[in-house]
């Protein structure tokens with residue numbers, strides 16, 4: 565005997581672009597939306613009865629329609645409307661998760677002036693929004709998590725790594741001056757909703773990058789702990805911050821192997837940027 569112990573279904577990576585063209589200066593919003601529904605869907609798997617399954621195609625259509633009908637506020641408002649819609653209107657869906665990746669576009673500058681309807685793509689950093697909607701009516705629970713993914717950041721000094729535990733396989737040298745580089749994934753969960761989602765995002769992101777820059781790091785672990793606290797300090801509505809940071813190693817290139825005269829110095833100037841393997845440092849910081 566086997567049990568279908570978990571299931572969910574939805575449409576992944578609905579890539580939609582909304583242009584706001586109320587004035588000659590257009591605005592752009594570029595979203596990649598994933599919907600997931602959980603509820604009374606076991607029969608669809610175990611007997612093949614699809615009578616309770618709202619097609620993923622319909623979920624995709626709804627995401628596009630809501631970009632027009634619920635697209636005036638912040639991305640969080642759009643995701644909340646979509647999540648609420650599924651649990652409120654689909655009698656078989658008990659829980660909905662809406663995940664949104666937001667691609668940034670920067671306005672092109674022509675002759676010193678920002679162009680009104682042309683942008684170049686930012687990136688790879690993307691803002692993230694996740695809404696979990698559970699239940700209906702007075703018992704409904706709505707959870708919002710904001711964040712960033714692929715925020716690539718590097719500091720060329722102000723980072724050390726020494727005093728670590730060693731065994732017979734340890735070869736890593738100790739350093740009191742190294743490059744610290746990473747690509748941060750951060751997810752901050754709101755305990756209460758802020759008045760202004762965009763201002764909350766800006767404050768959290770500024771705390772993250774500002775702390776990375778200014779904190780003199782003894783390890784990526786310590787930097788993450790500092791970032792987590794700074795983000796919670798910056799946005800009082802946040803309950804928790806999850807951070808994942810691959811250590812993008814930069815190894816000093818060893819010129820001492822060359823026989824060239826005079827020898828070429830390398831005073832922390834030329835590095836081999838190695839993409840893998842990488843250390844992966846993770847932390848969750850929670851408001852007590």
Ligand SMILES: O=c1[nH]c(=O)c2[nH]c(=O)[nH]c2[nH]1
Pocket residue numbers: 725736782783784785811843845
């Ligand atoms: O900040 C770091 N933390 C580590 O755990 C670690 N391990 C390693 O080899 N280099 C680093 N750097």
